[in-house]
Amino acid sequence: MIESKLFYRELDSILAKIGQEKSGDHFFLTILNELQTRFGSQLSITDSHIFEMRGDEFVHIESIQEKSGATGPGGPIPPVLVKGCKIVQKVSKHGSFIFDNPSHQDCIRDYAAARSITPAGISIKGPEQTCLFIFELRYGWIREEIILFLNAVRTALNYRLFTETIGTELERAAEIQRSLLPRQAPKLKGYTIHQSIRNAEIIGGDFYEYFPFDEGTLAFSIGDASGHGLPAALLVRDVVTGLRMGLSRDFRLATIIQKLNEVIQYSLYSTNFVSLFTGELENDGHLFYVNAGHPPPFVVEKERVVELEATGIALGFLPKIELSRGYVQIKPGSVFVMYTDGITERENGQEEQFGILRLQRLIQENRHRSAQDLVDLVIRAVDDFGEQKPWKDDATVIVVKRQTSESGK
Numbered sequence: 001m002i003e004s005k006l007f008y009r010e011l012d013s014i015l016a017k018i019g020q021e022k023s024g025d026h027f028f029l030t031i032l033n034e035l036q037t038r039f040g041s042q043l044s045i046t047d048s049h050i051f052e053m054r055g056d057e058f059v060h061i062e063s064i065q066e067k068s069g070a071t072g073p074g075g076p077i078p079p080v081l082v083k084g085c086k087i088v089q090k091v092s093k094h095g096s097f098i099f100d101n102p103s104h105q106d107c108i109r110d111y112a113a114a115r116s117i118t119p120a121g122i123s124i125k126g127p128e129q130t131c132l133f134i135f136e137l138r139y140g141w142i143r144e145e146i147i148l149f150l151n152a153v154r155t156a157l158n159y160r161l162f163t164e165t166i167g168t169e170l171e172r173a174a175e176i177q178r179s180l181l182p183r184q185a186p187k188l189k190g191y192t193i194h195q196s197i198r199n200a201e202i203i204g205g206d207f208y209e210y211f212p213f214d215e216g217t218l219a220f221s222i223g224d225a226s227g228h229g230l231p232a233a234l235l236v237r238d239v240v241t242g243l244r245m246g247l248s249r250d251f252r253l254a255t256i257i258q259k260l261n262e263v264i265q266y267s268l269y270s271t272n273f274v275s276l277f278t279g280e281l282e283n284d285g286h287l288f289y290v291n292a293g294h295p296p297p298f299v300v301e302k303e304r305v306v307e308l309e310a311t312g313i314a315l316g317f318l319p320k321i322e323l324s325r326g327y328v329q330i331k332p333g334s335v336f337v338m339y340t341d342g343i344t345e346r347e348n349g350q351e352e353q354f355g356i357l358r359l360q361r362l363i364q365e366n367r368h369r370s371a372q373d374l375v376d377l378v379i380r381a382v383d384d385f386g387e388q389k390p391w392k393d394d395a396t397v398i399v400v401k402r403q404t405s406e407s408g409k
Contacts, residue, residue, distance in 0.1 A: 010039070028124065048135050051081055053129070058081040058083075059079065059080055081108075088132070095154055096120070098118065098137075100118050100143075119135070125161065133153075188216070192371040193210075194374075204233070205232030205233070208222045209243060211243070213280075218281050219280045220281070225274045243278070254325055258323060261292075261321050275293045277338060285402060287336070291326065292313065339396060346395065354382050362378060371399040
């Protein structure tokens with residue numbers, strides 16, 4: 001009897017061999033050929049066949065012959081298996097099936113009897129294909145071995161195709177989310193702006209946006225949707241879309257955010273919440289803002305740090321919320337920093353957090369540097385603090401630096 005560990009090792013090597021390739025027209029044929037070559041003689045498998053679902057029928061596509069390894073139509077196997085036949089019914093219902101009872105064989109009974117073989121089959125379902133693998137077992141096959149073989153192959157292939165499908169969908173969702181984020185900061189006379197984002201997963205809950213206005217005014221937002229993955233990404237999409245619509249209509253900041261809170265409450269993801277900071281910066285340094293439960297951004301001057309505390313709670317907790325508007329002056333040479341809690345809450349090996357004081361000190365000590373240099377410095381310092389381990393939370397930082405009138409820096 002074939003040893004299960006050796007079998008799984010062989011099966012793993014088959015999947016690894018083509019693991020870097022996406023499934024395509026020849027994916028199933030390649031797999032079947034490898035299975036026939038490596039296990040045919042051990043498991044008493046003669047020919048192997050692929051049937052592909054087309055409409056209400058499974059149509060014979062290819063065959064692998066034991067001795068030559070050649071592909072082609074094979075022997076006189078039926079060209080079509082209709083959905084109602086027992087072969088299709090049994091394999092579809094059980095996932096794998098050995099047709100050792102003649103009453104089960106239905107439309108290929110004569111074919112099986114003529115060749116003195118016992119058919120066995122598995123069902124494989126991919127994103128664009130549903131197939132049956134039919135194996136011909138000659139005299140001497142052992143039930144326990146064949147059951148192990150069928151179930152292991154079926155499970156491995158279906159899982160591989162499932163994860164590939166999910167991965168493709170997540171990649172698409174990630175691409176959509178990336179398209180929502182500005183590729184670069186807009187220009188505002190007298191200022192330099194730079195940002196960076198790190199996602200803990202392929203898609204995340206952090207976001208930022210810029211809204212250039214006429215007459216030297218720039219609006220911007222930074223936010224953090226609770227959780228990770230697809231639900232957070234969908235919530236981000238709704239928030240960014242709502243902000244764009246609201247700000248384009250020249251509503252007051254607090255009104256926009258309150259309306260956005262109502263949208264989140266009515267959404268399918270109302271169990272989630274969003275912290276959000278939105279501000280309007282004029283190029284004379286006047287910054288008007290609303291902070292809906294977001295970690296406080298701060299302004300660094302020469303010897304002074306001003307934190308922009310929350311002016312209301314995060315969005316999504318309550319149907320109606322009260323928000324007030326705050327104000328701060330960004331003076332020449334000052335640095336304005338926005339961030340999400342993935343920056344300040346990143347932990348080292350002793351479970352100590354990076355913290356806001358460490359972030360403020362880092363900015364203050366390097367305030368003479370450019371906005372891009374400061375962003376790079378923060379990301380590097382926080383990453384080093386976490387010992388270069390994978391990020392457990394999404395992390396975003398935005399630096400807005402007002403140039404000094406003398407140097408233009």
